[in-house]
Every structure is written in C-alpha cells, then in structure tokens.
Amino acid sequence: MNFHRIFVEPWQSHAAHYWPVFAMALFVTVACALIGNYLVLRRISLIGDAISHSVLPGIAIAFMMTGSRSGAPMFVGALVAGVVATVIIEVLHSRSRLKQDAAIGITFSTFFAVGVILISIHGAHTDLDLDCVLFGKMDFLPGREPVFLGLPGVTVTMAALALCVGLLIIIFYKELLLSSFDPALAASMGINPRLVHYLLMAVLSVVVVGAFTSVGAILVIAMLILPAATSCMLSDRLWVMLILSVLHAFISSLGGVHIAVALQVPTAPASVVAGAGIFAIVWIVSPRQGLISLWLRNRRSDQVAEA
C-alpha cells in the first residue's frame, strides 16, 4: 500500500503533476552536475555557493519590478548582482590584507542579507518568499500550461540550458580539460586560461540563476558538487566522470521525487538528500577509494607487516 503510494502512484494517477517536477529536477541537476565537474577539478567549488548567494538581491529587485518569477529581467538582475559581487571580492582580495576566503565570505553574506531583507519586506504573500530561497519551488513552477511533452515553459528552458551546457562541454572539451589540469600548458598551446575561467563562471552564473526558481539559493551547491564528487571517486577520466555525474543527477532526481512523496517534503531538498545518499554509498563501496576497500587494504598491510 505504502509502496504503491510512493513508487507507483506518482507515475499513474498523478503523472501529470510529477512528470514535470521530475523533468525539472533532472534538467537542473544535469546542468549543475556537468558544470560542477569543472568546479571540483579546479578546486573552486565554493565559488558556486558564493554566486548563488550573491545573485539574490538582483533577483529580488527584478522580481519587485516585474512581479514574476521567471524571464529575462530576473536573469539580468541576477547577472548584475553576480558581476558586482565578483568585482567586490576581487577588489577586497587584491587591495587589502584579507585572504580570498574571508573576502568571499563577507561579500556573499552581505549580498544575501540584502536579498533576504528585500524579499521579507516585499514578498510576504507573493510568489517569491523566503521559503523559495530555502527550499526552492520545484513543486509549484510558474506558468503550468504545458508547451512541450506536457512540460511547462520554464522546464523546457531549463532543458535547453542543460543541453547548451552539454554541447559547450563537448565542443570545448579539450580546452576545458587542459586549462583545468595544466593552465601553463594550455597557455602555451594558445588557450587563454583566464578567458576559459571567466566563460566558465559566466555559464555557471546562468545555470545557477536558471536553477534558482526550482532549488533556491542554498541547495544549488549540492547539485553542483555531489555528482562530481561521487563520480571522481569512481573514475580518473574526465569523460567518464561527466557521464557518471549525469547518471548521479538522474538517480538523485528520481529518488528525490519519491522521497518527496514519501516524506511530504519539497522535491529540491529531497533530491539533495537522495544525492547525498548516493555519495555516501559510493564513498563506502567504491573499489579504489571506498571506506571498505580502504579498511581491507589497511588490514592486509597490517598482516603483511606482522608476517
């Protein structure tokens, strides 16, 4: 009965509701997962967190001006806020004694605080409230009229975004790979590592803003990092990692929908919980870096030492 309610019903009687939710979760996690691989490789994971916090005031102001939770104004507002925050971080970091981590911490918390204040002054009973910032509103997407395959417009946009990210990665695979692992070599081969970095940041901001409506400002860091972290425990090859992280994104969004049904919680945190669960399982059983194999190896080397 319970099994039926959690695993079967969403795809039978409520398919019209759950199919778009699942699709949205899938596209958001796939887009984030793909770009997240490069964040993890370049050891700048927390930049994603900083950007997703910093865009909040831009989103809030754009929302106040237009009264809608989607569309170009929000992108513009978020982009402006993101760029301003990046510049401030750079200025604080290079023109004072502060280290980069403190500069990031100060800037993004200030921006986030401004955003929260704007939203709580204006948005108490509107579409954009503090719940949206925390939980995301994957289950209540705006503009529910299906435009394609039973999916609403925002989901189709997100799908296009995920596709674009995928295509960009395929086209610029070599450039991204080289500049992530060996910037000096990349530069010697005529690839500008700074340009690659800024383009990556630009794509990251677009993805983060696109994901904001459905996963909020805080959880997006999980969608960026968990897939890449999970797949880097399973493989050393970048293209395998990319494929595995898409797989992780698929399983976590599917699991997220079912966890959300089972526990009656929003889908966004539920898929993060699912993703974290996959990470934990892989961490334990991964053949090379897993806790079990680590334990076995340690025991074997102890035995060798005793013998």
Place this chain on the structure above:
Amino acid sequence: MIARNINQPLAVFLLLVLVTDVSAARIGEIIENDPWEQARRFFTFSDPGLRIGLSGALLFGATCGLLGSFIVVRKMALIGDAISHAVLPGVAMGFLWSMEKDPMAILAGATVAGLMGSLVVELIKRTTKIKQDAALGIVLASFFAVGLCMIRMIQNNDGASRITGLKSYLFGDVAVLDRQDVVTMTGVVTVTVMLVILLYRPLLIIGFDREFAHSIGLPVRLLDGLFQLFLTFAIVVALQAVGVVLVSALLITPAAAAYLLVNRMHHMLWVAAAIGMLSAVIGVFFSFLGSNLPTGPFMVLGASSVFLVAYLFAPRHGRVTRWFRHRSRRRDVSNENTLKSIYRIIEKGSADNDAGSVVKIESLAGERRVSKVDLFADLRRLRRVGAVEFVDQGGDVMLTEIGIQQARQVVRNHRLWELYLTNEADYASSHVHDDAEKIEHFLSEEKVAEIERQLDYPVVDPHGQPIPGRGEA
C-alpha cells in the same frame, strides 16, 4: 497602467535607499507604532524583551568576534560557513526531542550535528582524493538539505503553531530569546573567553605555523578538536538570533574588520569582539524598528557597514587614509622639486632680476617642465609654509631664508647621491641622475651625513657642479 509601470522602479529605488524607513512604515501600518517612538523605546531600554535581546546580542557578538579572529587568521572562513549550515539537522532533532523550544536540547543537538559535520569533512579529505572545498560544499549542502526536510516534516505533523519557533533558526529572530537562552549564552560565553585566555598562546601558534606547533610538542589535534567544539558552541549560541544561513558572517566580518584595523593578535581579539557586539546591537535596533523582519540579515549588514568603514578609513591600511597619505607625499615631492628648480635657476645665474634672486614663473615652468597651473599650486603651498615669496601678481617668486635652506638640502642630497653611486657603486656618471631624482626626497639627515663622511666631504658632484654645504648661507 503606464503610470504604474513608471512608478514601480521608483518605488524599488526608494525601497533600496530607505530600507529602514519603508520597513518601519510598514510595521507602523500593522501595529500602529511610530518608528520614532520605537527608537525612543530602544534607547531608554524600557522594553523587558528588548533588554533580554540586547544582552543576548552582546554575549554572542563577543563570542563570534573572539573565535572569528582565529578563523580569519587561519583562513578557515568557509569552514565556519559549512559548520553553521551543518547544525540545522541537529536543531530539528533537538526540536523533535522535546517537541517544543527547549534551548538545552537544541543546543545539544546542534552541537552534535556541527561536530559531525566537521568530522565528515575531515574524513572525506583523509580517505578520498576530494579536496577541502568540495568536501565543505558536500557537508554544507547535504546536512542543510536533511535539516530542511526534517523541519518540513515537523511542520507537516504539528501544524502552524510550531513553525514560528523553527523559522527563527533559519533567518534569526532576536525577539524569541528568553531569559533561559541568555543564561545558557552567558555560560557558553564565559567558558569561551576562559578558553581563549588560557589557550591563547597554543591556539596562536597553531594558527600561524602548524609544523612548528608539532615540533614543540603541542597536542595539535586535540587543540584543533577543542577549537572546533567551541566554534560550534559559538555558532549554536548565535543561531536563534542570527539564523543558520547567515551566522557565519558574524564570525567572519567583525574579525576581518578588526584584522584591517590592528596588527597584533591580542588586540585583534578585543577589537573583533567589540565590533561583533556593535553589529549585533545594530541588528537588534533595526529589527526592533520593524518587528516582523528577520534579525540576522540586519546584523550582517551592521557588521558589513563596520567592515566597510574599516576598509576605507583604517589608520594604516584604509583605502581613503592611504590615498590621503600618498597625496601628501606626492605633494611634498613636487614642492621639493620646485624649490630645487628655483635654486638651479639662481645657481646658473639666469635669474630674472639684477640681484639674481627673483625667478619668473615662465622660466621656472620651463626648468620644471610642468604646466603653469600645477606650478602655481606648488608655489602657493610653498608660500603657506614660508619657503617662497611672490614678488608681484604675475607669479615671479623669490626664495625666503627657509626656502633656501630646504632647496640646498634637496640639491645636496641629489648631488651627494650621484657622487656616491659613481664612486662607491661604480655607476657611469651619465646614469645616476634618475636614481638621485627619486631618492633625494627620502634620504634622512643621518644618512646624508654618513655618505658625506664616507666620501670624505666632497665639494663637487660627478657632473662638476658644486655640492652645497649644510650650514652655508
């Protein structure tokens, strides 16, 4: 319709400029309260709830400042952020434990969750090839997501009555503090201050040089663990008033401001604690003006404004102070160059009157190779310190006694340095001018005397020009 479209950006702009006023007006609509009246009540401390909130703010502001100082110098800012997000499931657990707001249960739950968070970060770093940044991100977001799910489940089960209690843990609400919270806080703060005083030296050594700490036999891992424990305590104590999402800012920002203001660690600790208290009180003030607004963001903005002031006006490192210092140094250099030019014109005997002491502004501008406007600015400053006198309206000048002394000194510095470079450092005499041009302004009296002694009191420079003596008139 059109009018409305035009007005909306304006309204947003006003909202941005007058955030506090607008919020206050909004509150005024709801509880019929005048913001001035609220401000008066704030400053007379007539509200008992406010007194509790303020004392709480002072307590956790100080704790966050103290521990934040170590975080900033150890470059652990993002660790504080991760731990503060990771305490959320613990808060929910503590809430479930007693099914009401029991500060002790929540404190315990949050502490356990925070410690588990930092433990998992360590474990991931140690057993896999995942680096610190990704490990922090994983723990931050996973724990936070679990906490959010638990909170939503509690809300589902208990209805709306408990939501307010939990909501304050996310964005902070100083109004929910009660006497028991303040008592708990006092305990935590006392222990933290004692810890910092007792373990100041070991913590300092670990913060700056772990290898050295190891080598002198400090229990580094134990101290690290202890520090993490107290960091978690500090976060948990500030949690209700600041909120999970923003509490890390209260650790980082006041300490970073203090870092810009002072140079020594023990000064930084007290300054950071003071700034922490100030930020917390600012946050209480603004959220008191508008009672349904979350407190945390206002505290963060308070801390950020203090930081901004420190960034701009810190006595040694402030941007504005440095700019003023540079400007005054540039002006000094420019003044001295002008004096030197006047001296050289007189020396060459091409002065513009018979007595050989008045210099026309045109010939001075030619010698100095600057525009007359810039030159005039220099001359006016020089007249103010009594180094030159204007002979007439056109800008012809002559040096006063003070001016002659100063000019001689600069020329002397210049020519002695040229000679020093040619004789002692084997420079070609054609290459020494530019270097001397720079250093002439910064040589001290003693240095010049020493050079002079070393060169055995020379009278001409490498170009054959006389080196003016110190006391000559």
